[in-house]
Amino acid sequence: MTALVLGPLLRHVGESTATVWVETDRPCRVLVRAGDVEAGAETFTIHGHHFALVEVGGLAPGARVPYQVELNGARVWPEEGSTFPDSQLRTLDPSGTLRVSFGSCRRSPDREGKAGFDTLAALAHHLVRGDTAWPDILLMVGDQVYADELDPAMREIVRARRDGRQTGTAEPSTPANRGGTSGTGEVAEPKPPAEACPDDEIADFEEYTQLYRLAWREDPAVRWLLSTVPSLTVFDDHDIRDDWNTSYTWRQQMWALPWWRDRIVGGISSYWVYQHLGNLSPEERMANEVFTAVREASASSGDSGKVLDEFAERADREPATARWSYAHEWGRTRLVVVDSRCSRLLTPERRGMLDDEEFDWLDRQFQGDVDHLLVASSLPYLLAPAIHHAESWNEAVAEGAWGTRAAGAGEKIRQAADLEHWAAFERSFREVANDVIAVARGERGTAPATVAFLSGDVHYSYLARVTSPDMASDVVQVVCSPLRNPLPGKYQWANRFACARGVGMPFRWLARMARVPRPPLRWRITDGPWFDNAIATVELTGRDSRVQWQSPTTPTELTQISTISITR
Numbered sequence: 001m002t003a004l005v006l007g008p009l010l011r012h013v014g015e016s017t018a019t020v021w022v023e024t025d026r027p028c029r030v031l032v033r034a035g036d037v038e039a040g041a042e043t044f045t046i047h048g049h050h051f052a053l054v055e056v057g058g059l060a061p062g063a064r065v066p067y068q069v070e071l072n073g074a075r076v077w078p079e080e081g082s083t084f085p086d087s088q089l090r091t092l093d094p095s096g097t098l099r100v101s102f103g104s105c106r107r108s109p110d111r112e113g114k115a116g117f118d119t120l121a122a123l124a125h126h127l128v129r130g131d132t133a134w135p136d137i138l139l140m141v142g143d144q145v146y147a148d149e150l151d152p153a154m155r156e157i158v159r160a161r162r163d164g165r166q167t168g169t170a171e172p173s174t175p176a177n178r179g180g181t182s183g184t185g186e187v188a189e190p191k192p193p194a195e196a197c198p199d200d201e202i203a204d205f206e207e208y209t210q211l212y213r214l215a216w217r218e219d220p221a222v223r224w225l226l227s228t229v230p231s232l233t234v235f236d237d238h239d240i241r242d243d244w245n246t247s248y249t250w251r252q253q254m255w256a257l258p259w260w261r262d263r264i265v266g267g268i269s270s271y272w273v274y275q276h277l278g279n280l281s282p283e284e285r286m287a288n289e290v291f292t293a294v295r296e297a298s299a300s301s302g303d304s305g306k307v308l309d310e311f312a313e314r315a316d317r318e319p320a321t322a323r324w325s326y327a328h329e330w331g332r333t334r335l336v337v338v339d340s341r342c343s344r345l346l347t348p349e350r351r352g353m354l355d356d357e358e359f360d361w362l363d364r365q366f367q368g369d370v371d372h373l374l375v376a377s378s379l380p381y382l383l384a385p386a387i388h389h390a391e392s393w394n395e396a397v398a399e400g401a402w403g404t405r406a407a408g409a410g411e412k413i414r415q416a417a418d419l420e421h422w423a424a425f426e427r428s429f430r431e432v433a434n435d436v437i438a439v440a441r442g443e444r445g446t447a448p449a450t451v452a453f454l455s456g457d458v459h460y461s462y463l464a465r466v467t468s469p470d471m472a473s474d475v476v477q478v479v480c481s482p483l484r485n486p487l488p489g490k491y492q493w494a495n496r497f498a499c500a501r502g503v504g505m506p507f508r509w510l511a512r513m514a515r516v517p518r519p520p521l522r523w524r525i526t527d528g529p530w531f532d533n534a535i536a537t538v539e540l541t542g543r544d545s546r547v548q549w550q551s552p553t554t555p556t557e558l559t560q561i562s563t564i565s566i567t568r
Contacts, residue, residue: 002028002071006217010089011053011278012328013230015061018089019285020054021278023209024071032056034067034089044298047205047305051273055282062093077227084128084220087227092136094331101135101229101537104142104236104378104456105482108151108214116533119483122552123535124221127229132550132558135537136330138229139337141456142236142378143485144275145211147202147267149238153218155200157210162203197259201241204262205305208270233275234324234337236378236457240267246420247398248346249411261313268312268342269305279326279337290322319343320357332371333540338362340379340422351399353428366435368445371543372452373473379421380455381432382464382477382523384495385504389511391423396514421457426516433520440471447472449543450566454536456481460495461536461549462528463564466521476566477523478547480536492531499525530561543567 007022020032024043030052031040037058043050059065066086069077078086092098101123107115126132150158197203202211217223237244241263245251254260277285285291290311297304315322324339338354345352354362366373375381383391394417396402398410413419422429438444440451451473459482466475487495497503501524508518532551535558539546549561 001074002026002076004069004071004076005049006213007227008032008069008077008087009216009226009278010087010228010230012232012281013089013091014281015092015094016057016059017282018056018059018091018230019278019282020056020067020069020089022052022054022069024050024052026050028072030054031070031073032067033070034059034065037065044295045303045305046269046273046294046298046308048303049209053277053285055285056089057282059089059091061091062096063089063091065089082220082224084124084224085228087224090134090136090228090230092330094333097539097541098137098330098333099133099135099537099539100137100139100335100374100454101535102139102141102376102454102456103480103483103535104140105238105459105485106140106144106215107146107149107485108154108211108218115484116486117484117552117555118219118222119533119535119550119552119558120225121219121221122554122556122558123550124225125556126558127225133537133539135229137335138225138231139335139376139454140231140233140483141376141454142234143238143456143482144233144235145208145215146238146485147208147211147263148200148241150200150202150211151214154211154214157214158199158202158207161207162199196257197263202263202266203259205266205270205309208266208274212270212274232279232328232335232337234279234339234376234378235271235275235341237341239271240264240341243415243418243420244341245344245346246415246418247411248348248351250415251346264316265309265312268315269308272308272312276324281328284326315342319345319355323358323361325358325361327365329370333374334365334367334370334372335374335376336362336365337376340377344425351395351425353422353425359428359431362432363435366439366444368439368442368447370448372450372540372545373439373448374452374454374538376454377422378455379457380477380479381422381429381453382466382521383421383423383458384462384464384499384525385523386498386507387421388423388519389504389507389516391419391421392426392429392516393507393511393514394419395424395426396511396516401514430517430520436466436475437469437471437520440473440475442472449473450545451475452538452545452566453477454538455479458495459485459487460492460529460531461534461561462499462525462530463547463566464523464525466523468522469520474545474567475521478536478538478566479528480534480549482533483535484533486533487531495529499529527562527564532561534561538566
């Protein structure tokens with residue numbers, strides 16, 4: 001019998017449509033039944049792994065419809081004996097309150113207990129009990145998996161594969177665990193990982209498939225949550241590797257390693273199928289040339305791995321050939337999700353958080369005539385001022401403001417201290433600031449009530465408010481991190497100090513000495529920092545907006561950290 005390997009995941013939803021993503025153990029037809037509505041799709045194959053996205057249409061706005069998944073006519077979801085309610089297709093109703101829950105930095109199931117309680121699992125139990133309002137969207141803003149810091153279960157899978165042994169840790173009975181299947185269902189030979197890849201890091205696409213299964217399948221609560229709450233994602237560095245694309249020098253160093261090509265190709269191609277495709281609307285997905293090429297190659301030759309690998313390598317070497325950012329509008333709310341990793345401009349002559357094509361796209365998204373403009377970036381746009389000025393100083397020094405010898409030291413500091421946020425791309429920060437000011441002053445249509453940046457990455461949570469220049473919109477930075485991966489104590493104290501009022505001034509003087517101009521915006525952290533594992537929910541009603549942070553106190557309990565009105 002054909003089996004589910006991973007999923008179902010409820011991904012992009014609109015007012016009348018919902019996308020269900022699955023991975024199966026062999027080629028098949030996937031059917032989703034939701035009340036009187038049903039929709040199906042054939043799987044496509046990538047390196048012996050089989051995937052499908054089923055577009056369900058004809059749903060009512062605000063629908064809450066239980067659904068089933070069938071593979072070749074046999075029901076596989078809901079699973080027999082599950083203690084969780086039936087999964088539902090949950091469409092959006094823009095006329096009501098919109099709730100966007102978000103967070104970042106979630107390690108795989110932690111059997112050693114070092115990462116604390118899993119926020120997503122606790123949220124699932126709260127929803128089952130009715131203890132918290134349901135999110136309309138779950139937005140995961142980076143580090144959904146850790147490909148460079150493997151937990152014990154994943155290390156065992158990697159060691160077993162590289163030693164030529166089989167392991168049953170992730171999915172014992174599927175051909176995919178044994179190297180995947182061909183388009184005819186025959187077991188394919190495992191591809192050996194690249195020579196000299198570090199033992200505690202992912203080597204290629206095959207190992208990424210196991211990593212995603214550990215992250216999204218092992219805990220039944222998380223698997224149920226992702227099957228019934230619509231999710232959107234964007235990657236950050238640990239989805240690939242710490243400091244990914246921090247500088248041109250970093251890229252040159254990594255591409256000199258013999259194992260890096262398989263790693264970056266496997267990381268980007270697995271992100272494309274496990275995360276990116278589900279971010280797109282049905283119309284965007286059907287117009288996606290790579291999606292078309294993958295399905296055609298799968299249908300004609302039985303496997304589209306080569307097609308996707310070529311795309312992934314090109315996307316890394318030539319960022320302008322791919323777009324990972326996306327935008328969706330729900331009534332009077334616009335969500336813009338910005339890729340601040342893969343689309344960077346990094347050459348010996350220029351550096352930017354986004355390449356020219358990506359920034360032109362982002363510039364077009366900064367428009368008014370909505371009540372709320374949400375801009376999601378894995379990296380916080382507004383850091384603690386002390387950290388912001390330190391990073392902008394470091395960029396100037398690394399680019400030669402204090403001479404060649406200091407530039408070399410600046411690059412070493414940049415990589416060692418992870419100085420790679422928007423502040424470390426000062427020209428990009430300034431360009432976005434100009435867009436924010438134009439929108440918030442009503443120069444691009446009626447000014448929104450709020451312009452809110454939603455971010456993670458830094459392993460603590462806070463709210464920052466722009467204090468000048470004067471604008472018609474409330475402009476804020478909302479940060480929520482981690483979902484499960486707390487910052488060690490010594491770093492917590494350092495960041496508490498950096499977030500304190502007045503600490504930023506000496507660092508601003510330092511940046512001025514490196515000829516860094518004053519930022520177009522001024523801001524300060526008004527709430528936080530909080531260092532708990534957490535999830536934040538932005539609640540939008542009319543032109544009012546507020547945000548709540550919640551933290552898990554047990555595997556099944558969430559407690560409120562703070563609730564703050566964004567609109568004043």
